[in-house]
Structures are given as C-alpha cells and as structure tokens.
Amino acid sequence: MHFQPEEDDPKRVELSRGLPDGVVRATISYHREGGFRGTRVVPRSEAEFAQLTESGGPDSPRSNAAVRLTLSEAKDYLAQVQRRIEDLEDEIKRRHEAVDLVCSCSGRQRSYLGVLGFVVGHRRMLTDMPQETSQRVVDQHAYQCDQCGSMLFFAAGILAHPLPGGPSSRDRR
Numbered sequence: 508m509h510f511q512p513e514e515d516d517p518k519r520v521e522l523s524r525g526l527p528d529g530v531v532r533a534t535i536s537y538h539r540e541g542g543f544r545g546t547r548v549v550p551r552s553e554a555e556f557a558q559l560t561e562s563g564g565p566d567s568p569r570s571n572a573a574v575r576l577t578l579s580e581a582k583d584y585l586a587q588v589q590r591r592i593e594d595l596e597d598e599i600k601r602r603h604e605a606v607d608l609v610c611s612c613s614g615r616q617r618s619y620l621g622v623l624g625f626v627v628g629h630r631r632m633l634t635d636m637p638q639e640t641s642q643r644v645v646d647q648h649a650y651q652c653d654q655c656g657s658m659l660f661f662a663a664g665i666l667a668h669p670l671p672g673g674p675s676s677r678d679r680r
C-alpha cells in the first residue's frame with residue numbers, strides 16, 4: 508500500500524498486492540464535489556466520496572473505469588486488502604519454515620545458483636509430423652549442494668529467491 512502524500516490523511520492510495528483475483532493494480536482516490544472537472548482530489552479527512560480504479564493484467568478483460576465508492580466502502584476495500592496481505596505474509600512465512608535446503612548427504616545448506624531455464628518440448632497434437640515439437644522455456648530457481656552436487660528447484664511462486672535458508676537449528680547428520 509502506497510499512501511500519497513502521507514499515510515495519516517492520504518489523497519490517494521496505490522495498491523499492488525492483496526487485490527481481488529485478476530486485479531494487478533488498484534488506486535483509491537478521495538474526492539469532493541467542486542473544481543473545474545466537477546470533483547477534486549482532497550485529503551481523506553475532507554472527502555465526500557472515494558473512487559476506485561482497478562486494472563488487470565495484460566490479458567484481462569477488466570476495464571479501467573473508475574467506480575464511485577462511499578468512504579466506508581473504500582475503508583472496507585482497504586481493510587480487505589490489508590487482510591489479504593497479512594494472510595499472504597503468513598503463508599510466505601509458513602512456506603519458508605517448511606522449505607529445507609539442507610542436503611541429506613552433507614548436512615549443509617544448498618547454495619543458490621540462480622535461475623536456470625529448462626527447454627521443455629511438447630509434441631504437437633495437430634500436425635502431420637508427430638516428431639515435431641513445440642518448445643518453451645521453464646525457469647526454475649536452483650540450489651546446489653557444494654559437496655555432492657544434488658539440486659533443489661523451485662518454480663516462480665510466492666517465495667522470493669534466494670531463500671534465506673531452511674531452519675538452521677535442524678541437524679540432519
């Protein structure tokens with residue numbers, strides 16, 4: 508949540524996480540009647556109503572039209588976003604705790620190699636040449652044991668890489 512110009516009494520709140528499904532970005536702005544365009548943007552404490560603009564991803568059919576909200580609807584919207592962000596952070600914390608980077612051969616943490624791109628082939632179903640494949644690259648975050656070379660891979664997801672490391676208190680030897 509990005510409050511402009513300040514959190515205590517914002518004129519605008521820009522949101523990029525914790526949004527409803529399909530929404531990538533949203534802005535809530537605070538308004539009152541008056542001004543040359545009929546309404547003007549004011550600090551929340553002076554506002555009569557709010558406006559919500561949601562935008563979707565590149566292939567989302569969502570329109571970017573602004574929707575008028577009452578101040579309490581805007582407050583509820585922000586509270587829901589806040590709750591989703593907290594849930595997401597709890598989930599990230601849980602998953603961090605569940606990930607174990609320790610190699611069973613050496614009892615040491617695997618170290619982060621970076622992103623490896625795997626070329627994956629799919630046989631085309633609608634072709635006269637069954638050997639023909641279409642290819643795409645699947646990116647994976649890779650961790651490797653310095654001793655035995657065994658690897659651990661993660662698809663892009665909610666966890667940020669490199670991971671801080673699995674539970675260090677655990678002793679697997």
Ligand SMILES: [Zn+2]
Pocket residue numbers: 610611612613652653654655656657
């Ligand atoms: Zn190892």
